[in-house]
Amino acid sequence: MSLIVQKFGGTSVADCEKIVAAARKAIRAQREGHQVVMVVSAMGKNTDVLVDLAQQVSDNPPAREMDMLLSTGEQVSVALMAMAIDALGSKAVSLTGAQIGIRTDSTHTKARIRSIETSRVKQLLDEGNIVIAAGFQGIDENLNITTLGRGGSDTTAVALAAVLDADTCEIYTDVDGVYTTDPRVLPDARRVPQIAYDEMLELASLGAGVMHSRSIEFAKKFGVPIHVRSSFTDVPGTLIVHDPESRTRPVSGAAITKKEARITLEGIPDEPGVSLELFRRIAAKAISVDMIVQNISKDGKANISFTVPQNELKVTLDAVKQASELLQPENVTFDDHVSKVSVVGLGMATLPGVANKMFQVLSEAGINIQAISTSEIKISVLVSQADAQRALQAVHNGFELDVTPEDSPAEVSSVRVRDVTDPAIVVQRLREMEDLAIDDIELDRSQSLLLVRRVPDHPGIAAQVFDAVAAKGINIDVIIQNVGRDDCANVSFTCPVADYEKAFAALEEVVKEMGEGEVEGNREAAKLTVSGIGLRSHTGVGVRMFQALSSAGINVDLISTSEVRVNVIVDEHEGEPGLKALQAAFKDVLLDT
Structure with missing residues (x-):
């Protein structure tokens, strides 16, 4: 049975109506024969609200306590998502980063993943559950809650896809794919059907808001195809894979x-x-x-x-x-x-x-x-x-x-399935996952x-x-x-x-x-x-x-x-x-x- 990881960002779960819509997408994928792991961010501007609360009580809040505070945003989202899936007649279990077994270093607010335990998630999937993972968070060796910094939920999603040998990682967001530049900044930006990992790495590090660079690092390192899609439409989206959209164009994005x-x-x-x-x-x-x-x-x-x-x-x-x-x-x-x-x-x-x-x-x-x-x-x-x-x-x-280049591929209609990874390589991934x-x-x-x-x-x-x-x-x-x-x-x-x-x-x-x-x-x-x-x-x-x-x-x-x-x-x-x-x-x- 194939496995899909679906990540839903804050705008995709900003209110209860959108949470239910995301739940329906996960249920539909499961009924099509896939095992499904959802990675969910905090609702809308919830993280900003928590940061503001912290600043009201302290000019310089301790980083450890900021992680303790900010991690609650995702905990709310995953619980509501599990309730929505249950109300729609399917089985779901919500898990925090610690409950999954996402181990990180102790750099609070910017922690890096060291390993991920997979046994509990696999067991729950085999029992017919949709597993809902809290993005953006983990736990260090002293059992302190840590957060992964900006783009942490993307990182969680791609890292889980890597260690679980998922067939694809679907990133649901408020845009319908990767554009030549941010369409919210330039209205004439064009959606591209495909972009290379290296190009996306550079664009992400340069401020392209669709995905964070650390998640692209994981994807390239472990060969995870990423499918960027809209939470609100059925537009085909963009594949992030090894090859660029065009071999004749020197520039793919700005x-x-x-x-x-x-x-x-x-x-x-x-x-x-x-x-x-x-x-x-x-x-x-x-x-x-x-x-x-x-x-x-x-x-x-x-x-x-x-x-x-x-x-x-x-x-x-x-x-x-x-x-x-x-x-x-x-x-x-x-x-x-x-x-x-x-x-x-x-x-x-x-x-x-x-x-x-x-x-x-x-x-x-x-x-x-x-x-x-x-x-x-x-x-x-x-x-x-x-x-x-x-x-x-x-x-x-x-x-x-x-302008679309003449050698641009056809629109994305299905997700490419990557090769099955050798189990020994999967085990190796569990150790020092973010090592240089x-x-x-x-x-x-x-x-x-x-x-x-x-x-x-x-x-x-x-x-x-x-x-x-x-x-x-x-x-x-x-x-x-x-x-x-x-x-x-x-x-x-x-x-x-x-x-x-x-x-x-x-x-x-x-x-x-x-x-x-x-x-x-x-x-x-x-x-x-x-x-x-x-x-x-x-x-x-x-x-x-x-x-x-x-x-x-x-x-x-x-x-x-x-x-x-x-x-x-x-x-x-x-x-x-x-x-x-x-x-x-x-x-x-x-x-x-």
């Missing part, structure tokens, strides 16, 4: 993260260990650093900028203050009125010109880019919050995301590094630079833009060694046209890449990288991050030692070793 904060340390020593001293203090506070931008130094001093969620700015600044006592930066600045706009697509890795086109459409819209960070399948730019909506519209139109897994560590010696320093910071700078480079037929890899001192921009990028001289000449022409700026470069650079699932949510990955490189005496010139990759650029002669240092540092989590 996203906006409205509430970001940027922190910049100016004039820090450009030497091994500097990044380590900064980011290990931030990681110790379980803060997910996103857009890390470090430019080539001048006179032994470098600038490094990074973004964090706006609501984590204060605690991040506390960590930066600690690091500053050692690093002695010339200045520390921050801006909590910035937003990040990104485009994502597997096709970027093989189809050229994506970055240049993005910068061009933003230039034509008169939008100034404050920072740029790229990876193999993502380009992110930082803009002012006032420009964010226009920037998203510009890139969505520029890449024609509202590194897919690969690579060294690319074919790169050269170029920098345009101290050019005017105004709309169109990136477009002007990369128009000139593209006109020479040069393919660009890693791109970094950072605002330096005196509000001047620094733009760095890597390209093939064979194109170094052409790229340098093109940049000199750009600087001449601008009437200011200077060009620098390193003909022989190396790119070190660590690839895996959930690198951003595992806040210690960067620390481990920087620790390994620092211990080997290797200095980092540039840093580029994404959800699934971290790239660093070093001198070519340090590439091989850097590779060996990273392989040693990650040998315990490197797959197939």
Whole structure:
């Protein structure tokens, strides 16, 4: 008998009428011959109400007690759902995370799953019950209730689907699938019938609200097909699987993260260990650093900028203050009125010109880019919050995301069934389920590094630079833009060694046209890449990288991050030692070793 996990978010169970409607969907699936596990979130805005209550009695409520409080929201939902199913004539049993046996670490409000017991759920299913699991929660080794943080119910659902060998995981929400961008932000967004795990990982980490990145990590790691569907209609929805919608389109989606904060340390020593001293203090506070931008130094001093969620700015600044006592930066600045706009697509890795086109459409819209960070399948730019909506519209139109590609698959009509997993693998999943897994560590010696320093910071700078480079037929890899001192921009990028001289000449022409700026470069650079699932949510990955490189005496010139990759650029002669240092540092989590 096949097994389906159905997850219903807060808007899908916001009132009793909607709870009954969700109950009917579960009963229908069971009567079609499936065993059914439901994962249910707290009703509507219930969690917000509980948070508000906590803030009324305490300015700084203990994290343990917040978990105790917030977990009650899901407990209400699962009990009401079981009652609704019983009233409709079917059997159901509701279970809290602790009753299921979801074991987590002890990081309250952001706990990570360590293992899940399956025997009780399987027994209840075999007895003909619909099992209703409370999402978002678990229990640690000391029997304290824990919660999984933002998107915790999605994580619960996909994790249960993984360990139970479910045929699919259906995510019911208030939208009818995954869109090219949030349809509540841009009305001309288009629903896609299919999207790849890696694309969805990036979009989720960038603020796409349909699913949280940790749940996509589970799905990719364990091969769980996810079917995103509407709670209120029978629209086919979207499959999240290994393959993208189109092989001919370089971009599959765009996203906006409205509430970001940027922190910049100016004039820090450009030497091994500097990044380590900064980011290990931030990681110790379980803060997910996103857009890390470090430019080539001048006179032994470098600038490094990074973004964090706006609501984590204060605690991040506390960590930066600690690091500053050692690093002695010339200045520390921050801006909590910035937003990040990104485009994502597997096709970027093989189809050229994506970055240049993005910068061009933003230039034509008169939008100034404050920072740029790229990876193999993502380009992110930082803009002012006032420009964010226009920037998203510009890139969505520029890449024609509202138009269905010719090679798009037919609408989803049935769920793909994945291969049955070896029982030994299922048992392994029960141990350390959210451990870091590194897919690969690579060294690319074919790169050269170029920098345009101290050019005017105004709309169109990136477009002007990369128009000139593209006109020479040069393919660009890693791109970094950072605002330096005196509000001047620094733009760095890597390209093939064979194109170094052409790229340098093109940049000199750009600087001449601008009437200011200077060009620098390193003909022989190396790119070190660590690839895996959930690198951003595992806040210690960067620390481990920087620790390994620092211990080997290797200095980092540039840093580029994404959800699934971290790239660093070093001198070519340090590439091989850097590779060996990273392989040693990650040998315990490197797959197939």
